Amino acid sequence: MGVPIFAHDANAQKKAGKLMIELTNISKTYAKSGTKAVDSLTLCIPDGAIFGFLGPNGAGKTTTIRIMTGAIEADSGSVLIDGIDLAKEPMEAKRRFGLVPDTPDLFSRLRAYEYLNFVADVYGVSASDRITVIEELAARFELSDALKSPIGSMSRGMRMKLNLIASLIHKPHNWILDEPIVGLDPHAAFALKELMRAHAASGGTVFFSTHVMEVAERICDKLAIINKGKLVFTGDLEGLRELRESRGRLSGQVPLVGAPGSKADLEESLEALFLALVEEGEQVPEEVSKL
Amino acid sequence: MRSPFISLLSLSLKSVFAIHLPTKKELASPKVLLKTFGWIVLAVVLLADFGFMFAMMDIGMHDALAPFGMQSLMLMYATVTASVLVFLFAFITSLSFFSSAPNEALFLTMPFKPSWLLAARMATVYAIEAPIAFLVMSIAAGVYGIKNGPPFDFYMWMLLNALALPLVPLAVSYAALVPLVSASRWLRRKNTILYVGGFIGLALALGFNWYLQTMMARIEDPVLLRKLLIDNELNFADIANWWPPAWLTMTAIGNSSMPAAFAATLTNLALGTALAAAAATLFGRSYTKILANFGELAAVKGKIGKSQAQAVFAPRPVFISLVQRELHLMNREPMYFLNGPFVIVLLPVILAISLIAQGQQIQQALQQLRPLLDGQAGYLIPAGIGVFLASSTSIACTAFSRDAKAIYFLKSLPLEPRDIIAAKLVHALLFAALGIVFGVVGVGLLLGIRLVDIAVALVLAVLGAVALNICGLVIDTFWPRLSWENPMSALKRNPNTIIVILGTMGLVAGLGALSATLPFSKYSFALLYGTVFLAAGIGFGVLLFRKGSAFLRQMEP
Numbered sequence: 001m002g003v004p005i006f007a008h009d010a011n012a013q014k015k016a017g018k019l020m021i022e023l024t025n026i027s028k029t030y031a032k033s034g035t036k037a038v039d040s041l042t043l044c045i046p047d048g049a050i051f052g053f054l055g056p057n058g059a060g061k062t063t064t065i066r067i068m069t070g071a072i073e074a075d076s077g078s079v080l081i082d083g084i085d086l087a088k089e090p091m092e093a094k095r096r097f098g099l100v101p102d103t104p105d106l107f108s109r110l111r112a113y114e115y116l117n118f119v120a121d122v123y124g125v126s127a128s129d130r131i132t133v134i135e136e137l138a139a140r141f142e143l144s145d146a147l148k149s150p151i152g153s154m155s156r157g158m159r160m161k162l163n164l165i166a167s168l169i170h171k172p173h174n175w176i177l178d179e180p181i182v183g184l185d186p187h188a189a190f191a192l193k194e195l196m197r198a199h200a201a202s203g204g205t206v207f208f209s210t211h212v213m214e215v216a217e218r219i220c221d222k223l224a225i226i227n228k229g230k231l232v233f234t235g236d237l238e239g240l241r242e243l244r245e246s247r248g249r250l251s252g253q254v255p256l257v258g259a260p261g262s263k264a265d266l267e268e269s270l271e272a273l274f275l276a277l278v279e280e281g282e283q284v285p286e287e288v289s290k291l
Numbered sequence: 292m293r294s295p296f297i298s299l300l301s302l303s304l305k306s307v308f309a310i311h312l313p314t315k316k317e318l319a320s321p322k323v324l325l326k327t328f329g330w331i332v333l334a335v336v337l338l339a340d341f342g343f344m345f346a347m348m349d350i351g352m353h354d355a356l357a358p359f360g361m362q363s364l365m366l367m368y369a370t371v372t373a374s375v376l377v378f379l380f381a382f383i384t385s386l387s388f389f390s391s392a393p394n395e396a397l398f399l400t401m402p403f404k405p406s407w408l409l410a411a412r413m414a415t416v417y418a419i420e421a422p423i424a425f426l427v428m429s430i431a432a433g434v435y436g437i438k439n440g441p442p443f444d445f446y447m448w449m450l451l452n453a454l455a456l457p458l459v460p461l462a463v464s465y466a467a468l469v470p471l472v473s474a475s476r477w478l479r480r481k482n483t484i485l486y487v488g489g490f491i492g493l494a495l496a497l498g499f500n501w502y503l504q505t506m507m508a509r510i511e512d513p514v515l516l517r518k519l520l521i522d523n524e525l526n527f528a529d530i531a532n533w534w535p536p537a538w539l540t541m542t543a544i545g546n547s548s549m550p551a552a553f554a555a556t557l558t559n560l561a562l563g564t565a566l567a568a569a570a571a572t573l574f575g576r577s578y579t580k581i582l583a584n585f586g587e588l589a590a591v592k593g594k595i596g597k598s599q600a601q602a603v604f605a606p607r608p609v610f611i612s613l614v615q616r617e618l619h620l621m622n623r624e625p626m627y628f629l630n631g632p633f634v635i636v637l638l639p640v641i642l643a644i645s646l647i648a649q650g651q652q653i654q655q656a657l658q659q660l661r662p663l664l665d666g667q668a669g670y671l672i673p674a675g676i677g678v679f680l681a682s683s684t685s686i687a688c689t690a691f692s693r694d695a696k697a698i699y700f701l702k703s704l705p706l707e708p709r710d711i712i713a714a715k716l717v718h719a720l721l722f723a724a725l726g727i728v729f730g731v732v733g734v735g736l737l738l739g740i741r742l743v744d745i746a747v748a749l750v751l752a753v754l755g756a757v758a759l760n761i762c763g764l765v766i767d768t769f770w771p772r773l774s775w776e777n778p779m780s781a782l783k784r785n786p787n788t789i790i791v792i793l794g795t796m797g798l799v800a801g802l803g804a805l806s807a808t809l810p811f812s813k814y815s816f817a818l819l820y821g822t823v824f825l826a827a828g829i830g831f832g833v834l835l836f837r838k839g840s841a842f843l844r845q846m847e848p
Binding site for chain 2 (some may be wrong): 072153
């Protein structure tokens with residue numbers, strides 16, 4: 001798309017070494033509730049792709065994102081952002097991603113422009129750069145008229161749009177989004193998908209969580225499915241389709257709906273496979289680990 | 292199956308009186324046990340404090356009037372006090388509850404009659420007001436009962452009428468407020484309600500303080516007391532004669548005939564219930580319209596122009612940006628502002644009211660204090676007030692609690708934890724400086740203290756305030772309260788606030804007592820306390836900046 005927002009310094013990134021997000025053997029148990037939210041999770045999120053992170057409510061998606069962004073500490077395991085260890089060099093690692101949090105109503109007493117300015121100050125963005133990004137993205141998300149408003153006066157969708165702008169203000173290489181589609185109107189959802197595509201096309205990493213299989217199917221290049229803190233699938237859509245077919249042939253666990261091979265059949269059976277994987281929970285089938 | 296109205300009523304009451312009583316299993320944890328014990332002690336202290344205040348006034352009044360055989364006027368005083376108190380509190384509570392309209396609007400989607408919604412809200416206000424009337428009336432009944440031994444039915448009429456007293460004020464409050472809020476778009480905003488309610492509440496508290504101080508000054512003087520009650524100064528007799536709930540109460544307790552007393556009590560209860568029910572029925576529909584049209588914050592339309600953008604988006608150092616964020620988030624939230632920074636203004640006003648209300652007595656007391664003010668008290672009193680004001684804003688001891696869920700986002704930004712902590716400390720110290728100026732310079736000039744002593748007091752207050760604010764921040768960094776839905780829980784209902792305010796009061800009082808006991812020369816105390824404050828400040832500072840970062844990294848709302 002040639003959007004200037006994504007003109008991040010790819011050469012400098014390449015010189016720095018690996019360009020991806022790597023999570024190795026991450027585990028996290030919440031002290032208060034004793035709940036094991038993430039269990040020995042290992043993920044490699046490549047550059048130049050949109051990576052969907054799927055799972056039902058309470059599966060561990062938000063906890064994983066909070067760990068990979070340094071918001072909470074894992075009990076064990078490591079997180080590398082573009083090859084930089086988040087635990088050892090948190091400041092440097094955090095500069096390399098932009099986060100859209102799952103709760104868009106963080107600073108309701110600030111005005112929208114004050115919030116954007118705060119985030120821009122934190123990342124040390126120059127005046128001209130921040131004005132360019134804000135003007136362009138605010139126009140794209142139809143938020144230009146609301147920048148003077150207190151965040152508390154905005155709808156959930158508008159707050160989400162504001163967070164999307166804030167997350168891109170420093171032109172990050174890695175873009176991490178926690179349930180970004182929730183609350184967005186169709187126009188904004190379309191604009192977001194376009195932005196995600198453009199970001200991946202420019203060589204950046206897009207990692208987003210969702211609990212809706214349909215969303216993942218439409219925009220993901222790669223995906224991972226998590227349930228009860230454990231990874232139950234990782235691969236691409238083709239891999240998921242292969243899994244569907246192999247499981248359908250072997251055990252008939254995944255019901256085939258509609259004419260075999262039709263689009264409706266494929267979509268419904270992928271959804272069904274997602275549900276089946278989630279229901280199986282911790283028992284990861286052998287064929288999944290092979291994929 | 293419960294009726295929908297009873298379920299609604301139960302939910303409304305639970306949402307206000309959400310007291311979680313720990314189970315036996317939970318009490319096995321020393322932390323829970325200690326916390327529960329602390330809350331019980333606090334509740335007992337608060338109840339005993341107000342109870343003691345009213346009891347002392349009742350006893351003083353009774354004893355002053357008894358020689359003239361007019362001790363029953365004390366009951367009139369109690370009835371009028373309870374009536375006025377519940378009226379004012381019912382009004383302010385009813386007004387404040389409009390701020391929860393956005394949450395209550397959810398009920399509009401359920402099959403509730405409009406009158407039920409208003410009735411459930413009124414019942415909640417009643418549940419808050421009834422104990423106040425009950426407390427005032429039961430203390431008066433107890434004092435009068437011990438000293439005069441009236442028959443049993445006296446107590447019954449006192450307490451039953453106490454339960455009736457809040458009903459009419461409740462009906463009148465909603466009859467006035469619902470049309471007012473319906474008519475005014477400005478009032479149908481959370482911020483407006485919180486500010487208007489907050490300021491009326493503060494005015495009420497100041498008025499009540501003035502009233503108490505005035506009464507205390509008069510009780511000791513039979514001539515003034517006589518003027519007050521018999522010559523109808525402050526319109527006590529008028530209120531007792533013309534306000535129906537008060538008049539019916541006086542009729543019930545002053546009537547020796549059982550049927551007449553019963554009839555008066557029943558009329559009081561029936562009148563209140565009927566008026567409250569009528570208000571709920573008449574204004575129910577308007578009330579639901581308010582719920583449906585309530586706004587949180589006003590949106591501001593309009594683009595940021597090219598030339599404006601250069602100024603608006605000018606980069607600032609990260610630390611300045613962090614401090615500014617703290618200032619905006621605190622001072623734009625009415626709940627935080629009124630109970631935080633505004634306290635610096637409020638407390639001196641309360642002090643001034645006490646001075647004015649007690650007039651001559653205070654002047655005399657100051658004359659007696661004069662020799663003391665030439666000694667160490669001359670700088671210790673202003674320093675103590677300055678230290679108290681500087682740490683009473685609760686800014687430091689709720690710094691992380693107020694951020695709550697935003698902590699996750701803050702931690703995901705490339706910010707050094709020590710910068711986040713330092714910004715919170717600077718924010719607290721900015722207001723502490725204001726408190727010190729008000730406390731030390733204001734009180735110093737008011738008491739006519741020498742400039743040298745004011746200067747010494749300033750140094751002491753700065754050292755003490757810095758130490759206490761760092762201590763408050765240490766407490767909230769190590770034990771923040773991060774799970775809450777209502778901002779009030781982060782500040783007003785935060786145990787850290789209570790610990791720091793009571794701790795500061797205790798420290799100031801303790802050092803005051805120590806200063807009166809130790810045989811040191813005048814400025815030795817300044818040296819001693821200054822050194823202790825400095826050492827404490829350094830100690831807490833080292834603790835905060837060495838361990839605080841680790842605690843912040845582990846914070847999980």
